[in-house]
Amino acid sequence: MSDIAPIRFRSATEETPLARWALIGIAFAGLAVLVFAPLIAVFAEALVQGAWAAVKSLGNRDALSAIKLTLIITAIAVPLNAAFGIAAAWFITKFDFRGKAFLITLIDLPFSVSPVVAGLCIVLMFGSNSLLGGWLVAQGYHIVFALPGIVLATMFVTFPFVARELIPVMIEQGRAEEEAALTLGASGWRTFWTVTIPNIRWALLYGVLLCNARAMGEFGAVAVVSGKIRGQTATMPITIEMLYNEYLSVAAFSMAAVLALLALVTLLLKTLLEIRHADQLSAQRRH
Amino acid sequence: MGRPLIHRSPMPGLGLSMGVTLTMLSLVVLLPIGALLWKGASFGLCNIWDTVNRERVWAALFLSFRLSFFAALFNLVFGVMLAWVLVRYRFPGRRILDAAVDLPFALPTAVAGIALTALYAPNGVFGSLAKELGWKIAYSQWGIFIALVFVGLPFVTRTVQPVIEEIEREVEEASATLGATRLYTLRRVILPMLAPAAMTGFALSLARAVGEYGSVIFIAGNIPLVTEIAPLLIVIQLEEFNYDAAASIGIAMLLISFALLLVINLIQVWSRRRIGYV
Amino acid sequence: MHIQIDEISKQFGTTAALTPVSLSIPSGALVALLGPSGSGKTTLLRILGGLEFPSSGRVRFDGQDATNLTVQQRRAGFVFQSYALFRHMTVFDNIAYGLTARPRASRPQKAEIARRVTKLLELIQLPDIGGRFPSQLSGGQRQRVALARALAIEPRMLLLDEPFGALDAKVRKELRQGLRDIHDETGLTTIFVTHDQDEAMELADLVVVMSMGRIEQIGKPADIRARPATAFVREFIGA
Numbered sequence: 001m002s003d004i005a006p007i008r009f010r011s012a013t014e015e016t017p018l019a020r021w022a023l024i025g026i027a028f029a030g031l032a033v034l035v036f037a038p039l040i041a042v043f044a045e046a047l048v049q050g051a052w053a054a055v056k057s058l059g060n061r062d063a064l065s066a067i068k069l070t071l072i073i074t075a076i077a078v079p080l081n082a083a084f085g086i087a088a089a090w091f092i093t094k095f096d097f098r099g100k101a102f103l104i105t106l107i108d109l110p111f112s113v114s115p116v117v118a119g120l121c122i123v124l125m126f127g128s129n130s131l132l133g134g135w136l137v138a139q140g141y142h143i144v145f146a147l148p149g150i151v152l153a154t155m156f157v158t159f160p161f162v163a164r165e166l167i168p169v170m171i172e173q174g175r176a177e178e179e180a181a182l183t184l185g186a187s188g189w190r191t192f193w194t195v196t197i198p199n200i201r202w203a204l205l206y207g208v209l210l211c212n213a214r215a216m217g218e219f220g221a222v223a224v225v226s227g228k229i230r231g232q233t234a235t236m237p238i239t240i241e242m243l244y245n246e247y248l249s250v251a252a253f254s255m256a257a258v259l260a261l262l263a264l265v266t267l268l269l270k271t272l273l274e275i276r277h278a279d280q281l282s283a284q285r286r287h
Numbered sequence: 288m289g290r291p292l293i294h295r296s297p298m299p300g301l302g303l304s305m306g307v308t309l310t311m312l313s314l315v316v317l318l319p320i321g322a323l324l325w326k327g328a329s330f331g332l333c334n335i336w337d338t339v340n341r342e343r344v345w346a347a348l349f350l351s352f353r354l355s356f357f358a359a360l361f362n363l364v365f366g367v368m369l370a371w372v373l374v375r376y377r378f379p380g381r382r383i384l385d386a387a388v389d390l391p392f393a394l395p396t397a398v399a400g401i402a403l404t405a406l407y408a409p410n411g412v413f414g415s416l417a418k419e420l421g422w423k424i425a426y427s428q429w430g431i432f433i434a435l436v437f438v439g440l441p442f443v444t445r446t447v448q449p450v451i452e453e454i455e456r457e458v459e460e461a462s463a464t465l466g467a468t469r470l471y472t473l474r475r476v477i478l479p480m481l482a483p484a485a486m487t488g489f490a491l492s493l494a495r496a497v498g499e500y501g502s503v504i505f506i507a508g509n510i511p512l513v514t515e516i517a518p519l520l521i522v523i524q525l526e527e528f529n530y531d532a533a534a535s536i537g538i539a540m541l542l543i544s545f546a547l548l549l550v551i552n553l554i555q556v557w558s559r560r561r562i563g564y565v
Numbered sequence: 566m567h568i569q570i571d572e573i574s575k576q577f578g579t580t581a582a583l584t585p586v587s588l589s590i591p592s593g594a595l596v597a598l599l600g601p602s603g604s605g606k607t608t609l610l611r612i613l614g615g616l617e618f619p620s621s622g623r624v625r626f627d628g629q630d631a632t633n634l635t636v637q638q639r640r641a642g643f644v645f646q647s648y649a650l651f652r653h654m655t656v657f658d659n660i661a662y663g664l665t666a667r668p669r670a671s672r673p674q675k676a677e678i679a680r681r682v683t684k685l686l687e688l689i690q691l692p693d694i695g696g697r698f699p700s701q702l703s704g705g706q707r708q709r710v711a712l713a714r715a716l717a718i719e720p721r722m723l724l725l726d727e728p729f730g731a732l733d734a735k736v737r738k739e740l741r742q743g744l745r746d747i748h749d750e751t752g753l754t755t756i757f758v759t760h761d762q763d764e765a766m767e768l769a770d771l772v773v774v775m776s777m778g779r780i781e782q783i784g785k786p787a788d789i790r791a792r793p794a795t796a797f798v799r800e801f802i803g804a
Contacts, residue, residue: 012463012616012636013456020376027372027384030365033413034437035387038402039394041412045405080311087307095301096294103308105552110316111491112544114498116518120537121319123525124326155315178298188299210392217395219501220518224525237397237501244401244505253405256398263393270393271386457649460616463636464643465663465718475666479653 042260045253057251058258065231066239066255072147073235074215077154081215082208085162090196092163093170094178104167110159118156119224122149145227150235153221158211165207166200168282173199202277206270213266217259323541326534338535343511344520348539351517354428355496358435363489366443367481373444374451391440396501403434404505426508431516434503435496442495443488450484483558487551494547498540566627566721566754567592568613573622575608575778582608583778585622590771592627595748596756597765600775601801606758607726609775613756614724615639626721642715642753644725648707650699656710657682657695663718685713688747705736712747723748725757729764741768762802766790774798 014020046054057063088107092100110118126133126143136143143149177199181191197204219237226233234242236255243252274281293301327335338344373385391399407414407425417424424430454477462472500518507514517540524533568590575583583605590596598606611617613624615636623632631639651659660682664673673681686692689709699707708728715723728744729737745768748755759765765772766786774781774789774797782794793799 013459015469023368023372024376024378027369028380030369031384031387034440035390037406037412038399038437039390041402041405042398045402084307084311084315087304088312090300091304091308094298094304095296098292105548106312106316109320109548112494112498112548113320114500114518114540114544116500116521117323117498117537117540117544118319120521120525120533121323124530124534125319125322127530129530130322152315152319156319159315175298182297182299191299213393217398219395219397220499223500224522237395240397240401241505252401256395256401259395259398263390263395263398266393267386267389270389271382455647455649457645457647458651460636461643461645461649461714462651462662462666464614464616464639464641465666465714466637466640467662467666468637471666475662476651482653 039260039264042253042256045249046257048253049250053250054254054257057248057254062231062234063239063251063255066234066236067258069147069150069232069234070216070236073151073154074212076151077158077215078208078212081155081158081211082162082204084159085164085166085207085211086204088163089166089170089200090192092167094175107163108160110156113156115153115157115218115220116224119153119221122152122156122221122225126152144225145229145233147233149225150222150233153225154215154218157218157221158214161211161214162204162207165203165210165282169200169203169280170196172282199280202273202280203282206273206281209266209269209273213263216262320541323534323537326530327538330531330534334531335535335538338532339539343515344517344536344539346512347515347517347520348536348543350428350431350515351497352543354431355435355439355493355499358432358439358496359489359493361432361436362439362443362492363485366440366488366492367447367478367485370444370447370451374448388441388444391437396438396499397505399437400434400502400505403430403437403502407433407506425506426514428514430506430508431503431514434506435499438499438502439492439496442492443485446484446488446491447481450481454480483554486554490547490551490554494544494551497543497547568722568754568756569625569628570609570613571623571625573609573612573619573624575605575612575617576620581778583612583619586775586778586780588773588780588783590754590756592754593752594754594770595745595768596754596771596773597769598756598758598773598775599760599762599765599801600781601760603777604775605778606773606775610724610726610756610758613722614641614643616643640718640721642718642720642723644708644711644715644723644728646727646730648699648711648731650707650711650714652699654698655695656686656691656697656699656702659699659710660685660695660714660717662714681717682713685717688716688750689713689743703736704732705740708732708740709743712744716747716751720753723751723753723755725755727759728757729759729761737764744768774801776801 015023058067092104123144124130126136126149128134128137128144133143143152177195178191181195186194217237219241222235223238223241226235226238228234228238228242230242236259240252240255243255339348369388373381373388404425405411407417407430409415409418409423409425411425414425422429424433458476459472462476463469467475498518500516500522503516504519507516507519509515509519517536521533521536521540524530524536570586570588572585572587573583574581574585586605586609598609600606608617612619615634615638619632623630625631651662654662661678664678664681682695683692686695689712691706691709694702694706694710699710702710708731712728725744729740732740741764744755744757757769766789769786771783772786772789773783776797782789782798789798790802793802
């Protein structure tokens with residue numbers, strides 16, 4: 001009789017459908033509570049008195065000044081870090097030297113240092129009671145509690161982003177194409193612009209995207225060095241804190257919503273890059 | 288003849304790329320960290336110890352480390368499971384789920400902080416539910432735990448995902464042909480293969496959580512000895528212009544970070560030696 | 566064990582990997598499934614091992630229907646082309662795996678497992694490598710460890726997918742004889758997949774030539790060489 005039993009199809013390397021759907025369910029539920037709920041909360045709290053109240057709260061002078069300051073900081077810090085990332089990736093992947101692993105560890109260092117400690121470091125180096133800081137203040141240059149300090153703090157916490165994206169991609173691509181260009185008589189810069197940059201542009205964009213998102217949103221390091229002077233050194237995240245502590249909930253969440261939108265755009269672009277240009281991103285990003 | 292410091296190479300741009308790399312690294316990262324260590328050195332080891340060895344500082348360091356450990360542990364379990372679901376299963380909404388994992392990286396910590404507080408405060412959506420059950424989340428250690436879970440969420444998933452992708456089907460099939468049940472295969476074959484990557488993700492998540500500030504201070508309540516985290520203590524000392532005390536606590540935290548970094552590197556070296564991959 | 570394959574077919578989507586094939590393999594035989602890539606030989610082997618399920622048809626072991634047996638129930642010693650050794654386990658733990666994976670009731674004692682592993686290491690003539698990890702072995706050693714691991718479960722048959730495919734020519738010759746010896750010693754019904762006609766002809770008692778999901782000819786090596794049944798066989802053997 002067993003001869004007419006239907007043939008089963010479940011493969012040896014799959015979980016039972018029950019286990020599979022249970023795991024998928026837990027994944028959805030977990031992310032719904034941990035990630036989606038806070039995201040929705042930002043917009044819900046911003047719109048609690050209607051869209052007009054939210055927009056109006058962004059229109060006052062202090063809010064506009066915070067947005068402007070954040071844009072200025074990002075416009076300085078991100079290109080500088082991108083330039084560093086390209087230089088570091090070139091140095092690390094195109095040359096062989098002793099201490100390479102150590103150098104990479106040093107570049108990654110800011111990821112494992114608390115942002116508050118990062119800010120503290122900058123205060124101790126450039127603060128008016130330090131040797132260097134005291135001298136600079138005497139010359140009329142203010143670093144801490146001023147724009148340069150905030151830029152430095154932002155650069156510190158976002159320092160590794162671009163280099164980390166570029167190094168694995170450039171290792172995978174090897175040196176052959178650049179060597180070919182050189183044997184064909186191209187100059188160093190020409191090789192860089194016509195061979196290297198086209199190969200790494202999507203990975204570069206990916207790194208810049210992550211760097212930018214973190215730079216606009218950095219809080220801990222900036223909180224320490226900014227001095228939180230309204231209208232002068234208060235960035236968007238700092239302004240969110242000040243408004244929140246003054247119980248101006250709608251204003252705080254409206255500004256938070258602007259940053260949340262930016263985060264969503266970042267994720268969207270990042271996902272598009274992963275789908276469209278997977279072959280030109282590091283292996284970690286292809287999924 | 289020892290190995291040369293830099294091998295000769297036909298590649299152009301050695302001087303420029305090395306110059307930019309080392310200059311910027313020194314200016315932005317190394318010199319500021321050096322300034323912290325210098326401050327500590329001039330303050331003196333004994334004085335640092337006296338500053339750190341106070342009940343309030345120990346309480347804050349211990350709290351930060353303990354809650355970060357539990358949050359990273361939660362992320363280890365949930366993150367491995369999430370990575371498995373995202374790599375192995377196909378279902379509607381997978382792309383969105385995959386992108387959502389990165390939201391804690393992309394969302395500014397201050398935004399996350401006030402959003403979590405709004406949810407878990409006694410009058411918030413989840414907070415009022417918990418209140419019914421007599422459970423206080425925001426302004427207690429539970430709130431800190433949730434904020435730390437949020438910021439550390441992506442690390443384990445993102446380190447484990449590529450490893451799952453590279454597991455050969457045949458290894459799992461081999462286990463099945465040898466009579467192992469699916470659960471046994473998972474426990475004895477798959478999880479051990481994921482262990483090095485998962486431990487790396489765990490350590491990264493832990494390192495991030497120990498230093499986290501923005502998302503925690505709103506939800507924590509910041510009561511000394513109870514819900515006051517170590518980074519906040521630094522900020523408080525700085526606001527009182529007590530630079531020596533701030534530097535002392537900063538150095539203690541820096542040491543914890545370096546220890547974690549060392550652990551991560553040792554895991555990778557050990558894993559590469561033993562099984563030939565990370 | 567006698568293996569009977571009745572009208573087995575396999576569809577992957579719209580492409581047919583196996584058009585209905587039938588085959589009877591006598592107990593204790595050493596059989597080669599020979600054919601170019603895409604001929605369906607690996608699919609047939611995986612169906613026997615329980616790693617794939619046929620779209621239609623039956624498989625019988627000693628006359629009993631085995632079509633719906635799970636991989637675990639089949640007790641087929643399977644050697645993969647890549648060997649699929651567990652890289653995080655020592656050679657000893659790899660070989661012991663099938664025994665330690667058994668439910669507690671039927672699991673041998675620790676000492677008994679150690680005794681059996683030691684015996685298998687001697688059988689594959691590598692008595693001293695129990696403590697090493699797969700990454701520390703040569704290709705030929707890995708293949709023999711994979712064989713020992715498959716034998717540890719006291720399989721009812723031995724199935725090998727391109728067992729010599731990843732080895733260089735010299736090692737390949739040596740290991741052919743090794744497989745023959747192990748087959749003769751254990752008396753297991755052994756089926757291996759190969760695209761190398763020399764290997765099939767030299768090693769097997771019975772050769773099954775396959776092409777495009779069909780069996781072209783079944784016979785002793787000498788018969789196939791003397792009387793190729795189809796143009797395909799003549800060309801494939803002649804090459």
